[in-house]
Amino acid sequence: MGATSQTATADNRDTRERILDAAEAVFMACGYDGASMRQITGDAGVNLAAGHYHFGSKEDLFKTVLYRRLRLLNQERLRVLDELESKADGAPLKPSQIVDAFFGTLLRTAIAHGPRGRTFLRLIGRTLTEPSEFIATVLSKEFAPVLERYKAALFRALPEVPREEIVWRFHFMLGATSYAIAGVDTLRLVTDWQTGAVDDDLDQLLPRLMSFLLGGLRAPLPAATAAPSTSPTRGNGRNRRKKP
Amino acid sequence: MGATSQTATADNRDTRERILDAAEAVFMACGYDGASMRQITGDAGVNLAAGHYHFGSKEDLFKTVLYRRLRLLNQERLRVLDELESKADGAPLKPSQIVDAFFGTLLRTAIAHGPRGRTFLRLIGRTLTEPSEFIATVLSKEFAPVLERYKAALFRALPEVPREEIVWRFHFMLGATSYAIAGVDTLRLVTDWQTGAVDDDLDQLLPRLMSFLLGGLRAPLPAATAAPSTSPTRGNGRNRRKKP
DNA sequence: GTCCGATTTAAACGGTCGTTTGAATCATAC
């Protein structure tokens, strides 16, 4: 089993990163199942077996691709939130600060990483809708602490809004963002989506997205639904279905 | 080549629909590439070759799965919009009417079709982020006329908002909706997403989603972006306050 | 009954997949 060594050739890290970069692009374009190790290693200009030598399996390669940037992104997200809360000195943050710390950091980080950052952005958006088991595990492990922190911050920022509602709206915000990134090209084919040029999408996207997200987050609460309140045990005897 | 015949056995439609139902579920769970004809026909309880006999190829089967419900959905969307505009008698519609006609019809139709409607809902949400070529063609052909009609309706409903901005926000709304449906289970694994039980998600989703979408759609415009280059519309400089 | 087109079935085809193997190559330490 390939263990990373200290006496690595200068070409070693190059090969690893070339594979990671190629995998990032191919996974984004074809999805996890649609991508093949042969295409990835071919695009990277390395031998087919090099992929398995450095990463063990296709699954682990995909995990590494996700982790490589996701870890930095979420660390930065936590750092920004820490800084905001430190400055606020105990007072609740403004919702706009929280939303910008989460989604703004996502887009700014991607922009800072150049075209590959954009590729990764779209890969995340795509991946979040693939309910494969091992992918869910990766995302869970990497996202759970961040989401918990941000959820808590939103709860304190909007004490008058039912927590259930905040969770839903966080969900909607995630969807609008992921989809805005992942689905741009798809929908551009659907209609003459008369937005600006492709290249300055990301620059123009952030302010537009922030306005939309904040508008949705602060929208008036929906009229009373069927459920009376945020009662914890609503499903009395109903089953929940599981997949085999 | 298999052409539909007039002297079809009673079992004929059963086989076809059993395959379609199974394909719908498998495509949703595994994605297009991850699904296999063997699993689909196995789940349907029919022979492997029956899938190719009735649908020709995996690609055409997928198209048929999409078309089967999408066509009805978009016809209904157009019908509802026609009815609204007819009643309005030339006056612009309210944004809430348009949003409800598009997204509310989506969710209500899905609910009306039972558990399979929910499966299809999630399949659409997933499919929209798969930029495969032939999928984009399918979606384009089926969505383009509907999107054009609704875009035009929104332009008339919000004459003071730059059209480019409306298009972007329509995009965001689509994302929030698709993702809210497709990604529910994924994100449920990420954190203890303390929403209600799974089964009454759809019932509770509609009012919450509508509030969020309308809040985002009517949010104050973002401050002037860096480059107002491709903005032939009015009021490029300053943001405007929304109307409540 | 026979006939015939529609449907189902079992079996196979060629191809691609992820993965493994074992030898060749390279860089370095001695």
Place this chain on the structure above:
DNA sequence: GTATGATTCAAACGACCGTTTAAATCGGAC
């Protein structure tokens, strides 16, 4: 120089894929 361990390489393995074939089966029309 040789020895050593990390890396690359060509080639193969078995499994699964979408698709096709040709025979078997079915259901009415006559």
